[in-house]
Amino acid sequence: MAEIDRPIFMLGTGRSGTTVAYQLLIRHPALAWYSSYDLRFPDAGWAHLAKRIQDVPGLRTLAANSQRGLAARPVEPFALMDQDFPGFGEPYRNLRASDLTPWARKRLRTRISARLKQERRPRFAMKWTGWSRAGFMDAAFPDARFIHVHRDGCAVASSLLQQPWWRGWQGPSQWHWGPLSPEDDALWRAHDESFVVLAGIQWRLCYEEIQASLAAIPQDRVLCLAYEDLCSAPMDRMRELFAFVDLPFTRDVEQAVAGISLRNDAVDRWRRDLNPEQADALEEAIGPALAAQRAARGGA
Secondary structure (H helix, E strand, O other), rough: OOOOOOOOEEEEEEOOOHHHHHHHHHHOOEOOOOHHHHHHHOOOOOHHHHHHHHHHHHHHHHHHHHHOOOOEEOOOOOHHHHHHOOOOOOOOOOOOOOOOHHHHHHHHHHHHHHHHHHHHOEEEEEEEOOOOHHHHHHOOOOEEEEEEEEEOOOHHHHHHOOOOOOOOHHOOOOOOOOOOOOHHHHHHHHHHHHHHHHHHHHHHHHHHHHHHHHOOHHHEEEEEEEEHHHHHHHHHHHHHHHHHOOOOOOOHHHHHHOOOOOOOOOHHHHHHHHOOOHHHHHHHHHHHHHHHHHHHHHHO
């Protein structure tokens, strides 16, 4: 098996900017990662080769412009991970170190080792959203680097409301975040079972869990990256990210960062997407967690 050296795991609450940060990260030629081809053809040994199209400038442009979407896209490989640990994708609570069995550890490490060997690349990267699973993955990969991409809680909640796949539309009894605590249930009902407030509660539950899980990991292996900071200074933030994972900031990565389009109104856009009453209810519902997050960013 190929040696697994400091795998890189990127995580966040969802709708928090992980996708764009991850797309920039995996432009580095040293990284192996899972693509849309791996999900479409999970048993095909050649699937990982499809992403090599991104290494050929002319073919890269052709694939990106194809109506069929031929370019290999980075994915959250929940379906693949479920093959090694059923429940990785949608546990009703966060996965902890105590959930990792020797059987699961061996299968997880074998899968990633095989991917490194297939792609002949020295490092591995993967991203997911939702529960952090940080303690679980840290137990399996004790030298892993964790990158937490986070975004203002109100912006996340507002974005969730714009997604047809958001399970909050069916109420908290149908989502995969476990039952509401008596306090959160009372809060939600006090706001007339507001979907805006429920989306805020989801963000808070997930954000606070991620923060708590990462606090238990040595901090030299944890990086927190605010999406708003990435938008305002993408080159500086990505240079810091690559320094953290101990990879050189290559010319190809620099060009990718320079060419990315990031919206600088990420902080306040949610105020235009909600009416004043909804915005006030949201800020009231998640106030303490929101204040802590904003204070960590320097009062932004």
